[in-house]
Amino acid sequence: xxxxxxxxxxxxxxxxxxxxxxxxxxxxxxxxxxxxxxxxxxxxxxxxxxxxxxxxxxxxxxxxxxxxxxxxxxxxxxxxxxxxxxxxxxxxxxxxxxxxxxxxxxxxxxxxxxxxxxxxxxxxxxxxxxxxxxxxxxxxxxxxxxxxxxxxxxxxxxxxxxxxxxxxxxxxxxxxxxxxxxxxxxxxxxxxxxxxxxxxxxxxxxxxxxxxxxxxxxxxxxxxxxxxxxxxx
Amino acid sequence: xxxxxxxxxxxxxxxxxxxxxxxxxxxxxxxxxxxxxxxxxxxxxxxxxxxxxxxxxxxxxxxxxxxxxxxxxxxxxxxxxxxxxxxxxxxxxxxxxxxxxxxxxxxxxxxxxxxxxxxxxxxxxxxxxxxxxxxxxxxxxxxxxxxxxxxxxxxxxxxxxxxxxxxxxxxxxxxxxxxxxxxxxxxxxxxxxxxxxxxxxxxxxxxxxxxxxxxxxxxxxxxxxxxxxxxxxxxxxxxxxxxxxxxxxxxxxxxxxxxxxxxxxxxxxxxxxxxxxxxxxxxxxxxxxxxxxxxxxxxxxxx
Amino acid sequence: xxxxxxxxxxxxxxxxxxxxxxxxxxxxxxxxxxxxxxxxxxxxxxxxxxxxxxxxxxxxxxxxxxxxxxxxxxxxxxxxxxxxxxxxxxxxxxxxxxxxxxxxxxxxxxxxxxxxxxxxxxxxxxxxxxxxxxxxxxxxxxxxxxxxxxxxxxxxxxxxxxxxxxxxxxxxxxxxxxxxxxxxxxxxxxxxxxxxxxxxxxxxxxxxxxxxxxxxxxxxxxxxxxxxxxxxxxxxxxxxxxxxxxxxxxxxxxxxxxxxxxxxxxxxxxxxxxxxxxxxxxxxxxxxxxxxxxxxxxxxxxxxxxxxxxxxxxxxxxxxxxxxxxxxxxxxxxxxxxxxxxxx
Numbered sequence: 001x002x003x004x005x006x007x008x009x010x011x012x013x014x015x016x017x018x019x020x021x022x023x024x025x026x027x028x029x030x031x032x033x034x035x036x037x038x039x040x041x042x043x044x045x046x047x048x049x050x051x052x053x054x055x056x057x058x059x060x061x062x063x064x065x066x067x068x069x070x071x072x073x074x075x076x077x078x079x080x081x082x083x084x085x086x087x088x089x090x091x092x093x094x095x096x097x098x099x100x101x102x103x104x105x106x107x108x109x110x111x112x113x114x115x116x117x118x119x120x121x122x123x124x125x126x127x128x129x130x131x132x133x134x135x136x137x138x139x140x141x142x143x144x145x146x147x148x149x150x151x152x153x154x155x156x157x158x159x160x161x162x163x164x165x166x167x168x169x170x171x172x173x174x175x176x177x178x179x180x181x182x183x184x185x186x187x188x189x190x191x192x193x194x195x196x197x198x199x200x201x202x203x204x205x206x207x208x209x210x211x212x213x214x215x216x217x218x219x220x221x222x223x224x225x226x227x228x229x230x231x232x233x
Numbered sequence: 234x235x236x237x238x239x240x241x242x243x244x245x246x247x248x249x250x251x252x253x254x255x256x257x258x259x260x261x262x263x264x265x266x267x268x269x270x271x272x273x274x275x276x277x278x279x280x281x282x283x284x285x286x287x288x289x290x291x292x293x294x295x296x297x298x299x300x301x302x303x304x305x306x307x308x309x310x311x312x313x314x315x316x317x318x319x320x321x322x323x324x325x326x327x328x329x330x331x332x333x334x335x336x337x338x339x340x341x342x343x344x345x346x347x348x349x350x351x352x353x354x355x356x357x358x359x360x361x362x363x364x365x366x367x368x369x370x371x372x373x374x375x376x377x378x379x380x381x382x383x384x385x386x387x388x389x390x391x392x393x394x395x396x397x398x399x400x401x402x403x404x405x406x407x408x409x410x411x412x413x414x415x416x417x418x419x420x421x422x423x424x425x426x427x428x429x430x431x432x433x434x435x436x437x438x439x440x441x442x443x444x445x446x447x448x449x450x451x452x453x454x455x456x457x458x459x460x461x462x463x464x465x466x467x468x469x470x471x472x473x474x475x476x477x478x479x480x481x482x483x484x485x486x487x488x489x490x491x492x493x494x495x496x497x498x499x500x501x502x503x504x505x506x507x508x509x510x511x512x513x514x515x516x517x518x519x520x521x522x523x524x525x526x527x528x529x530x531x532x533x534x535x536x
Numbered sequence: 537x538x539x540x541x542x543x544x545x546x547x548x549x550x551x552x553x554x555x556x557x558x559x560x561x562x563x564x565x566x567x568x569x570x571x572x573x574x575x576x577x578x579x580x581x582x583x584x585x586x587x588x589x590x591x592x593x594x595x596x597x598x599x600x601x602x603x604x605x606x607x608x609x610x611x612x613x614x615x616x617x618x619x620x621x622x623x624x625x626x627x628x629x630x631x632x633x634x635x636x637x638x639x640x641x642x643x644x645x646x647x648x649x650x651x652x653x654x655x656x657x658x659x660x661x662x663x664x665x666x667x668x669x670x671x672x673x674x675x676x677x678x679x680x681x682x683x684x685x686x687x688x689x690x691x692x693x694x695x696x697x698x699x700x701x702x703x704x705x706x707x708x709x710x711x712x713x714x715x716x717x718x719x720x721x722x723x724x725x726x727x728x729x730x731x732x733x734x735x736x737x738x739x740x741x742x743x744x745x746x747x748x749x750x751x752x753x754x755x756x757x758x759x760x761x762x763x764x765x766x767x768x769x770x771x772x773x774x775x776x777x778x779x780x781x782x783x784x785x786x787x788x789x790x791x792x793x794x795x796x797x798x799x800x801x802x803x804x805x806x807x808x809x810x811x812x813x814x815x816x817x818x819x820x821x822x823x824x825x826x827x828x829x830x831x832x833x834x835x836x837x838x839x840x841x842x843x844x845x846x847x848x849x850x851x852x853x854x855x856x857x858x859x860x861x862x863x864x865x866x867x868x869x870x871x872x873x874x875x876x877x878x879x880x
Contacts, residue, residue, distance in 0.1 A: 053762045061751045068747060074317035078327075078376065081282065081311045082334040083303050152750040153599050153646035160638045161606065224301050227285050 051109065051126060051186070052179060055133050056159050058105040059097075063141025064151040066097040072149060076226075086223040090142065090216060097138040106130035129186025132208055136178040139212040143219035146226070181208035236260045236415060237281055237384060242290035244276055251276040253439035254290070259384075259417050263410045265426035266419040268436035274419040275314065277436065278388050281417075282311045294384060307335070310377030312370070314388035320362035324353055324372045327361060331376040347375040351405065367398035374405070385409065387418035391425050403428060459498045463505075464490040464518040471514050478504055492522065575669050576677045583651045583681035588688075599646040603639050604689060610635060611693040615700020628694055628721025636690070637822050640732060641757045643689055648736035649749035651678050656744035661874075675741070675870040682737050686729035694721050724829050731821055731863055738866035741873045760820035767816035768823070814851040818858045827855030 067090075070076040079089060110127040140158075145151035163179045184204025237259040244252040252273045266274050279285040280292055283299035283306075292298060299305040319327060328347055332340035348357050351371040356364065361372060370390060377385060387406075391399050403425070410416045420426050426433055435443040465471050468491040472484040475493055480500035485492040495501035509516045588604075589596035614626040626632055655661055664674055698718045702711045739756060740749040817823040831852030 053758060057755060057758060061755075065747060072745070072747065074313070074315040075319055077284070077311070077313050077315075078318065078331065078373075079334070080284070080303070081306055081313070081377070082331065083306045083336065084334050085303060148595060150595065150599070150646070150746070150750075152747050152754075153642075156645055156750065156754050157599055157602060157642050160642050161602075224303075225286070227279075 051130065051133070051183070052163075055101075055105045055109065055130055055182075056137055056163065056179065059101045059134060059137035060141055060152065060155045060159060062100045062104070063097045063138040064145045064155055066093045066100075066138075066145075067142055068145035068149075068151045071145065080223075080226060087220045090146075090220045090223060094138060094142050094216060094219075097142060098134050101134040101138055102131055106134055125186040125189035128189050129182040129184075132185045132204075133178065133182035136181055136208050136212050139215040139219075140178060143215040143222070146219045146222040178208070178211065180204065181211070236295070237417070238291070238293045238296075239277075239281075240291045242277075242280065242287045242292050244273075244280060244285060244288045250439050252280070252287075252436075255436070255439075255441045256290075257434055257441060257444055259415055259434075261410070261413050261415045262431060263406055263416045263418070265433040266417055266436060267421070267426050267433050268419075268442075269421055272421075272436045273439040274421075274436055275388055278311075278386050278417070278419055282309065282386055306382075307380065308382050309384045309386065310380065310382035312373045312377045312385070312387040312390060314392065318361050318369060318373060321360060323358050323360050324348065324364070324368075324375075325357035327372060328357075328375050328379055332379045335380040337380055343379050343381075344375075347379040348372075350378060350409075351375045352401075366393045367395065367401075370394065370398075370402070371405075374402075378409075382414070384415045385417070387416070389420060390418050391420055391422060399425065459495050459501075460522040461493045461495060461501070462490050462518070462520040462522045463493055463516070465509065466515040466517065467512075470512055471509065474508055474512050475505075478508070480504060490518065572668050572670075572673070575667060576673045579664075579674065579677040580681045580684075583678050584684055586650050587647050587682060587685035589650075596650070600643065603643045603646075604692075606635070606639050607689055608693045608696055611696040611700070615697055615703075618701050619704045626697060628697065628717050628724075631690075631694065631721070633826070636728075637757075637761060640686070640689065640728075641754060641761075643686070644732055644736035644757065645750045645753040647685065648682060648733075648740040648753060649746035651682055652737055652740040653744050653746045653749045656741070657746070671875055672871065675737075675874050679734060679737050679870065682733040683729050686733045687726065690725040690728055691722055694718065694725060720833070724825075727828065727859075728825055731825060731859060734863055734866035734870075735821060738869040738873075741870055757821065761822050764817050764820035764823045767819070768813045811851075814854070818854065821862055824855050824858045824862065827852065828859050831855055 067076070070079065080086075106127060109130045110123060141151065141155050144155050144158075148154055163177055181204040184201060185208070188201035188204070239255055239257050242252060242255050243250065255277070266277065268274050276285060280287055281294065281299060283302055286300045292300070294305050295308055297305060299309070322330070325344060325348065328344040329340050332343045332347075337343045345354075348354055351374050353368060353371055353375065356368060361369060364372065370392075374385075374387070374390070377387075390402060390406075394402065406416055406418065431446055433444065433446075434441060463471065468486055472486060472491050472493075475481045475491075476484050478501070480495055480497040482494040482496045484494070493501070505516070505519070585591050586596075588600045589598075610626055610632045655664070661674075665671070698714060702714050735756070736753050739753045743749050743752070814827075817827055
C-alpha cells in the first residue's frame, strides 16, 4: 500500500529520532559486553530491565512520532486531503512503527539474550514478548498521538505511572497493563520466574489483542474527525 | 457541475463564533473569499474540505457533505495555507506520492501533467527545501491538481508572494477556471481579489457581508453616495454648477481637485459632460474615488 | 486609477521636493522603564507559570498537576499513618526514592521543553534579546524558574509530611526533632532540584521540537539510571556468593522493596561493595545525588532503598565532583547555546 511507502519515506527525517533508538541498541550491546565479568549474574534479570525500559521507551519514541510529527508540523494535511481511508492511514503508520520498533528494540533484545545465555528458551521468549510489546505499545502510542499534541509526555506519564508504579502496587492492574501482556507471552515460552509475569498466556494474548484492536479503532475514529487547529483567518 | 453549497452554516468554539449563519453557493469560475484576518475565512475553507464540522447548518460539496468523508477529495483539491510540506522530498516525488494516494491509474503521468500546469518542470527534481516560497505554493497547487478535481480550494495562496509570482498564480487560476472548475481562494489583500475574480464573497466577523460581483455590490449600496474626483480647468465654477443638479449631494474643493458626492451615479455621469461643455470648462480627469474594492470593504466593515 | 486614489487615501501631501512627516499624534513613552533585573524577574515568573501550565489551556496542566499529585500522595498517606500508628514509613531525606525518580523524570521530560523548546521553535529569541538583557540573563531566568518548579515538586510533599506529623506531635521537643530532621531533607531536595533542572533545561535547549526534547530527557535520565542500577547490581553480585534477589526495577519486573525468599539478602551481608559498583553509580544523576547525600551524612534508614545506592564511603568526594561535573556541563551547554541567537 502506497501509504506505507509514504510513511516510510517520512522515516528519512525520522532517522533523526531513531537515534535514541539506536542508542538503546548500542547500550544493550554494551551491557552484553560487560557480561563476562560477572559469572553469577542472572541474565534474565537483565532481560527484564532491557525489556521493561528499553522496549517501552523505544516504542514510545517511534510510536508517537510516526504520526505525531506530521500532525505537529501540519504536513499531515497533505496526507488527509486525499480519499485514502483513515483506517488505512492508521494501519500503515502503525505497521511502520511496529516494524521499526522490532528492528530497533526487539531484535537487539534477541541478540542480547542470545549473547547472554547462548541460545535457549529465555532469549526466544523475550523476543516473542518483545514483538508483542512492540505491537501493543505502538498501538497505544499511535492512538495517543492522534488525540494530543503532547503525545510523548502523556505516553511517558502512562509508562511511568501506570506500567511502572501502579502495576507493582495494585494487583488488579496487571490485567490492563501492556507490559504484563508482553511479559506473559515471554514467560509462556521462557518459563522464568524472574520475569515477574503475572498473567497466563491466554489472558495475555486475548487482552493484548483486545487492547490493540480497541486503541487502533479509537485512533481511526479520531483521525476521521480530525480538525485542524488552524490559525484564525 | 460540482458546486459547494452552504446553508445556514455556523461554527463556534465555546463562546466564540467563528462563522455565523452563512448561506452561499460556490459555482464554477473563480470566487474570492474576502475578509480581514480573523473573519473566519480559513474556518470556512476547512469546513468545506471536511476538516471541521459545522456546528450547525449543512455544507455539501457536489451534493455530499464533506465532514468525515475523505471520498470528497476525489473531486476536491485543497491547497492549505501553512507552509508545511515534506521538505526532504523532491517536488516530483511529492506530487507523485500524492497521485498514488489518490489511487490514480497513472500516477507518474498525472504528476507530470500537474507539474507542467504549474510550470515547475525544471525544478521538479530538486528537494522542496530548496524551493522559494512561490515555488512551494505552486508545488502544493500541483499536488492539489494532480487528480484533476472539479473544485479547488486555496487558503491564502498569495501570502508571501512577490508581484510577479502573484501574477503567475493569478493567470494559472484563471486558466484553470476557464475549463469549468470552481476555484475558491481566500485572501485579505484586496488588490489580488479585485484583479482576478469576478465573484467575491465577503466575510466580516464570521458573517457573509456581501456576495456577487464586486462592482455590482458596490452599486447595490445606493445608500451611500458615490464619490468622484474631478479635475478641470475651473473647479470652482464647475462645483457651483454641479451643486445645482439634483444628482449631486455635495461638492468639495480640495487641493487635489473637486470632490463630488453623487447620489445618482448614472445621472451624474450623464450630466457631467454636458455641464462642462455648457460652462466652457475643460474636463481633465474624472476618477471614481472609492470604486476600489478597498472602499467597498472599508464601508462594509464600518457598517 | 490606482496612483491617484492612493493619494486620495493617504491625505494631502504637498508636492515639495522633500517629504513631509505627518503629525498624527504619535506619542513616545516617557514613563518609567523597569530595570534589567525586573525583566529577568518577569521572565522567570512567566516561565515558572508555564512550567505548571498556568495561563495555558487545560491540556497543558494535565501532566504537571498529575505528577505533582502523585508526588504528594505518599506524604499525605504517611502523615495519616503516623497519626494512627506513630511510626513513620517515609523519611525526609530520601522520601520515596523510586517514586521521586520516576515522577520527577516525567515532570522534567514533559515540562522543560515547555519552557525552553517552545521559544526556540517559534523563533522568538531575537525578540527576547532585543531587550536590555545580557545573553546570560535568558538562560539564567529559565533555569531559575525551572529550579523553583522542581523545588515545588520536591519540597512541598516534604512540607506536607512535616506539617502532618507535627500536627500530631506532642510537645516542643518532638516538634523540634521533626524540624531538625526536615532541614537536611529540604537541603537534599534543593540539591536535587538544582541538578535535575539544570540537566533537563540543558537538554531541552538543544532542540526546538518539544517531542525530541521530551524524548531526549526521558531517555537520558531513565537509561542512565537503569544502567547504573544494573551495573551496580552486577558488580555487587559478583562480590557476593549466592544468587541475589531480583532488585526492584523502575518498570515491571522484579519485586519491590526488601526481597523475599530464602536466600540471604545482599544488602544485609557485610557490605563488601567493590569499587566498580561505586564507579558505575556515577553514571546517573540520581545515583550521584544519593551518593552525595550519604557522603554528606545521610543514611539509609531501612537498608538500601530501591532508588539509592550503598554508602560510597571513601568514594564520597568523587560523587561530589561528579555532581559538579553534571552541573557544569549543563551550564556550559546552556551558555553556549544562547550565545548565538540567530533564527535558530
